[in-house]
Amino acid sequence: MRIGLRKKLVLLIALMSYLLTALDNSLVLTSLTRIQADLHLSQISLSWIQDAYGLAFGSFILLSGRLGDMYGRKLMMEIALALFAVSSLVTAISTAAAMTIASRFVQGMGAAILAPTSLALLVDYFTEPMLSKAIAWYSSIAGLGMSIGLILGGILTSYLNWRVGFYLNAAVALGLFILSVKTLEQKQAAQADSRIDILGSLASVIGSGLLVYAVNGARQMAPFMIAALVILAGLFVIEKRVDNPVLPLKLIANRGRLLADLSRAFLVAAAMGFYFFDSEFLQEVLHYSPLLTGLAYLPMTITLFVVAILVPRMVEKLDNQVVLLSGSGAIMLAFVWAVFVNGNNYLTILLVPELLLGVGQGLALAPQTNLAINGVKPQESGAASGILNMFHQLGGVLGIAVMVQMGIKLSNGQNFAGQFHLAMIAGLVIAVLLVLMSILIYFNHEGRK
Template sequence: MSESMTAATSTPNPTSTPDPRRWRILGLVGVAQLMLILDVTVVAIALPHMGADLDLRREALTWVVSGYTLAFGGLLLLGGRAADLFGARRLVLAGLLLFAAASLTAGLATSEPMLLTGRVAQGMAAAMLSPAALSLIVTIFDGDERNRALGIWSALGGSGAALGVLLGGLLTAGPGWAWIFYINVPVGIVLLLTLRSQLPAQAAPATRAALDVPGAALVTAATATLIYALIRAGDHGWTTWTTAVLLLLSAFFYAGFVARQRLAVSPLMSVRLLTRRPVATGTVLILVATALMIMMFFLGTFALQEHHGYGALTTGLLFLPVAVSTMLGANLAGRVIGRTGPRTLAVTGLAIAAVGLAIPAIWDGAAPMVAGMTVGAAGTGVLFVVASATALGQVAPQEAGLASGIVSTFHEFGASLGAAVVSSIAAASIAGTSTEGFTRGFTTGAIVAIVTAVAALVITPSARPR
């Protein structure tokens, strides 16, 4: 969603001749983007089965989710720079090739290191492919057609979540969990070969800014250290010296990243832009919204399958109303935010999310859990729209691209942190020794939503987004 706003700021070239293949290309890169989005949620249903077949610990199961989103978010801005430097066409084709190879590695995995290597490589490929694909859409469409194309691109986010849970259930219950990765291989290869012949040749890019590899390494290392500290705390305690040292090390890496961005000739992001109230508020809201969404998926898939005894297919079907509710909440927020303003919607969305998360925390059973997650998902859907509109609605057109990249990065980091936090809180329940962890997990999510709602009331600008 936020990336589409980036593209919308580009200036059309009325003298250019539209490429007759543009809608076909949109369909192809749209499928590629959908594949990337699917891989965030498609693994949720399969996690218990992966753990049983590969004898994976809780920490490893958490990294199956966080490893992908961490690499995706940590390298996303670097991928956008690389598309400018080397050409979007090259990055799309290279990203598809790497994604197919990484998916094959994950599907063939017979051990924890092999599976996690595949997932991290998938995230790296996604960071190359996603911004480059969007760049192609901006290049080949102009005017009103560009707006229509970006509308289609934006719709892939919500549909990807819904299709992910359903596809994960179908494949896990059918041929097995490995096929949630295998299916990417033929799709990726077909897309690669087709796009190679369909994409127009590109001239050498005019932008010659250097890639800030040290900056990307620092922010990824900082977030990875933080996630490791949170995951480890579930078994070893939150007040141990090791946890404290890891948290301090993460803070050190983040400080190094800020210093690097101030000194780099071509920084990944503008730290100055992050200090602006609308952008800072938007990043906080997108971080919390994504973390809450992943918390619900992570807790729900283990509770429904391990505690309530549902199969993978049934679990996938039970998650469909959750995914649909997210889309409906986002759609409604997009329609009314111009009249209500972001502050009212932010507080309302967080309050709805808190109520939804409180339901399974108070009442045990599959029905209250699904009902609660469905209500909570409507609130997170509202937050996704508010976060993007707040961060991007008050920036100058020439800054919208950078602000959008920042929001997209925090979206992926939110998924990583959400999985890590809830995995530690619900460690005993995920390991199958009790059910109290699920209650603690949903309770924590509700408290986070309430605290953020109070903060949003103070920090969210009242001005309506432009």
């Protein structure tokens, strides 16, 4: 196969695989009411349709990134796509709550492998300047996938059936699996020592899983949160003493990379919280159908895509730090508008924040990714990608949890419009923290010049 063609196909595999992980999560949001009616689910079972995916994703992300370094991207990509295809098909034909929840959990495991492996593939196959362009496209996929999933979910739910989306997922994953078998090379196994850090792997899976469950599923958060923090603290102790750690501590000991990872968590926390309440506001207050709710995200989707295309040139001229700070500022302005501008329709309340979020994410995501993998050796690119995606996933879970708690518990029985306003205040606080983190990243870079 010609080198140019192989690289184009690798880019397609990486981008489409990452798109699947984002698309699958949002596809469900506009379909939950129909899924509940079709499968006769209780409210608790319905919540686990979403939570099972996020729990598995958050639990296995660290381990998955490291396994790609140890056993090669080709093998891990094929395992992930096989898991994703089979579990999507099972979800599509499911007739019971337990079957659906289990298949969604397996989907989350597949997504946990796909996310870091797809980014590591780009690092393996591309060099500058094409690498910066590929990373910009990769980084924009998370926001695009969320928006496209909401639109597609609304269309399918309104005109066909919620199961069609999972059939499509299975077909795309199968096609990518076949393409991976024929395209990817075996050379990606970069670790000579392939012994698994068993204790570290168990601690990362259990600790991350408990952390996700504590904020996204547990009725009593405190005991699960404490257990998660104790186990994750134990993970750091373990990783100091092993030769082949699942979490190479030197990757987060680097201040620049750690700040980039933290800024990703704040960005995704703000964005996911907004998506959640935006969707609910459109349906509960403005009485939009699932289809119209999905279409309402189209301006943000287009904006994010267009800005993401421009980012590589902007980074080349202005540096990652300046572009990241600009994007963070746009996200903060989105929440300023949502908090302080009053109105009773989509154009007044939501359109401007959506456009600003599209600009902000388009500007910020690629620089964060660049900074998070900057200077990482090829044999550790999977681990670095896993860490970034762990912060991405946990940020989304925490953002929704914080904004929901703020909106519901402090609203004192207000209607949803009141809950929305309180949630946007919480989102503004998160966005301010994102800007402060971006300022630290800027001065950390300036101090090293």
